[in-house]
Amino acid sequence: MALENVTGNLLAYKELEPGTFQHVDQLTTERITNRGLRSQWFYTADGELYTVQKKGHLWAITREPQNLVLQNIDEAYRQLTDQDNYFPEAEAGLASLKHKDTVVVDLKGLELIKDNDQYGHFVVDPKKTKKLNSEQRKAAQRIYGPDEENFGWNMEMFAEAGKTPYVIVLMPDYVQGTLGSNNEEFLGRASWLDNFNSISYFNAIDRIVNGVSALRGVRRVIAEGDAPENEVPRAPQEIESVGSLPLEVILACLGDDVAQSVRPAIEARITEVYRKAYKQ
Secondary structure, three states, rough: OOOOOEEEEEHHHHHOOOOOOOOHHHHHHHHHHHHHHHOOOEEOEEEEEEEOOOOEEEEEEOOOOHHHHHHHHHHHHHHHHOOOOOOOOOOHHHHHOOOOEEEEEEEEHOOOOOOOOEEEEOOOOOOHHHHHHHHHHHHHHHHHOOOOHHHHHHHHHHHHHOOOOOOEOOOHHHHHHHHHHOOOOEEEHHHHHHOOOOOOOOEEOOOOOOEEEEEEOOOOOOOOOOOOOOOOOOOOOOOOOEEEEEHHHHOOOOOOOOOOOHHHHHHHHHHHHHOOOEEE
């Protein structure tokens, strides 16, 4: 069974065989040899879980089996589109947080560049990875690795392509305030990977899950007569566009004259507004 790009909103996850939905590290590694993937935006299988524990303000990056948004896709989709955040059950959140495959990062240790009151980012310069602090390196290697060897190869790819990716993450104060005001222990978001026409940033705060993008995995084969009676219609098979302009063209219009210090915030806002156009 071959990997393919399934186009749609995050509910298109139901069209994939369990365990085949590709993570950001897998997509990044495949982009070395499969250059066609560099021009595509992707939802990814990575779970983004935020919490405040005794050890501090934590960001947990999970694999697909521990991704609570995907495990509870219908309810998570509803909460993310209606109220911007998904609040999983505390017991499930704790299990995902403590799983051996989950990478847990100290949010304050990331030293985020603040974009607004909700989120910030840190830069992963492929030519200066030794300048990343321990928490930044832990997150960057999980995202663009996941091991040291693949991380090195993928950084070489970015350097050769002239790309300096960055990672967008929720701010510690936003996490604490949101959890407190909702009397919840865990906050979940989805994940999204940019293309090379921009700088291939990774969005660990995605809540615009009704936008049209691609999910890479093995498409499920449903035997004739096995389709459920209330099957969800397949998401639209179309490229994101307003009129005749796709998102990548709009972002490309920013050009090199936009300072790198503000570019992440500008691109994130344009992308968010653009993808909201597909809200159902």
